[in-house]
Amino acid sequence: MKNVFQILLLLAGIVPFVVPVLLGIYRMSIEHWDYLDWLILYSYVYWPTYIAGIILIGISLAGIIHQKTQEKKM
Numbered sequence: 001m002k003n004v005f006q007i008l009l010l011l012a013g014i015v016p017f018v019v020p021v022l023l024g025i026y027r028m029s030i031e032h033w034d035y036l037d038w039l040i041l042y043s044y045v046y047w048p049t050y051i052a053g054i055i056l057i058g059i060s061l062a063g064i065i066h067q068k069t070q071e072k073k074m
Contacts, residue, residue: 013056
């Protein structure tokens with residue numbers, strides 16, 4: 001059960017990095033934004049989401065590594 005929780009944390013941490021890419025493609029096709037302009041604007045406004053994503057990824061990886069080391073000891 002802990003493994004599923006760690007994977008969900010990892011996926012939640014990856015989401016803030018995937019959303020700007022997907023939204024940028026959408027904005028390019030619908031609203032005629034330049035892709036780089038969109039990424040810069042998104043990153044400027046929503047930079048805390050990147051930090052939250054990095055923290056979630058770090059917690060998830062630390063939990064996965066801790067769980068793997070516990071399995072090796074047994």
